Amino acid sequence: MVKICMRFYINKFRPLFLISVLLSFSFLLSCQAKPFSIKPALEENGEVFLYLQPLSQEAERLKFSLEAVYAQKDDGKEIPLDLSFTGIAFGKDVRQRCLATGQLPPGNYRGLSFKVKDATLTTEEGAAGLSVPEKPAPVEFPFTIRRQKASILAMTLKYRESVIEGFRFSPAFSVSVPARPPIGLSGYVSNSDAHDVAAIDKGLGEVTGMIATGTGPHGMAMDQMRGKVYVALTADDAVDVIDAGAGDVIGGIQLRRGDNPEELALVPGNRTLLSTNAGSDTVSFIDAGSLLETERVLVGQNPVSLLIDSTGSRAYVFNTLSNTISVIDITGKTVIATLSTEPEPLRGQFNRRGDRLYVIHGRSPYLTIIDVPSLSVVRREFLGMGAMSIKVDSRTDMLYIGKKFEDGVSVYDPLSFQPVDYIQTGGTVGYMTIDGDENNLYLVMPEKKSLKAVNLISRKTVFEIDFCESPYWITVMGER
Secondary structure, eight states: OHHHHHHHHHHHOHHHHHHOHHHHHHHHHHHHTSOSOSSOOOSSOEEEEEEEOOOOGGGTTEEEEEEEEEEEETTSOEEEOEESOOEEETTTOOSOEEEEEEEEOSEEEEEEEEEEEEEEEEETTEEEEOBOOSSOEEEEEEEEEOTTOEEEEEEEEOHHHHEETTTEEOOOEEEEOOOOOOGGGEEEEEETTTTEEEEEETTTTEEEEEEEOSSSEEEEEEETTTTEEEEEETTTTEEEEEETTTTEEEEEEEOOTTOOEEEEEEOTTSSEEEEEETTTTEEEEEETTTTEEEEEEEOSSSEEEEEEOTTSSEEEEEETTTTEEEEEETTTTEEEEEEEOSSSEEEEEEOTTSSEEEEEESSOSEEEEEETTTTEEEEEEEOOTTEEEEEEOTTTOOEEEEETTOSEEEEEOTTTOOEEEEEEOSSOOOEEEEETTTTEEEEEETTTTEEEEEETTTOOEEEEEEOSSOOOEEEETTBO
């Protein structure tokens, strides 16, 4: 990571570097303070995730808070898990939420235990305190932890067994392993800080599984015909391959040391996978059948994202540090054009006809519109600073744009380029995609640690999913 930060500094801030060694040193320190991953990667351990289902209607008068959660080994040893939140109440928890997670030694476990801090029950006279057990309350549910594998347990509070005689509270839960959804309802969310990909049921709006990956999973690409998901592992210089049916990693692709792959794209109707390698300023061509890199081309500095046109003939690579877009002829595996852009091009989207490319920039308040046949800029539209995510609805041509420090997404008319609507999200949107099956817009919110699905017609929230760590990317069956 220090190498990447130094490279970023030298290329982008060379004059400042020559003027002041002190500024250089400060910058390097700031880079070192932001490692690829918050959690250590799984090595000898496995991992468990506890998801709490919404409380039932009969628990509407109950509130309680947890002090700790433990995994109990067969030998009776208790291993503490990391709590994501402590307060639990009806109405507050209207969706499935990540309660706790932790890395555990492989082996058999007898269940879980919950140390309650306090509990209250609302009566006609007001909130009445309930007595709680001094020791952690056990919940029997045998499960097994496997080395370098992640497991998910879904918990539902049993209200009548938890509130005893109206004045005592001892949590009782039913625990289960979520069923894997039909492959047509599956989706996958990469969590770069946690080294895993969450499997979701887009029908229920719930997490149904956790797939441990290599270090720093970022962008993904899904082969919907073959049921495979490809995951860029930024810190491992590799790509993991997930079998969507089995819900597990079945193979991998090793790239070169220092490549730092960021995002992936699958060529339509082909078995070629492209990877933007931010560390080496290259794009890799990978054969999805043999899982081997067949070619690589040199592009601009720090390529962080790419876009393939609908014909599968060209790829557009966004080079943030050189302020350019590299246009690659996919068949010839060569760069056929380099387009200058506004400072720090981040991401782009084609319009419905595919003859316009919309580009957002990290250090420019303008949206650039490029005529695809001539590869020339035809318009610049003012958006304001901070654009970081963009999606075009191919059915309506409407543009959806998310910005830093804004808790929502602006909807732009493609003709006037005036905002015509605003979708409140409650968090900054880092990435977006559209589920064509359900006509829902999926909004990834890293800081909020959640994913929201919004219907494109009603603009209403369909569901929201919580994660234990910050999500980075989503791909779903039926994506358009």
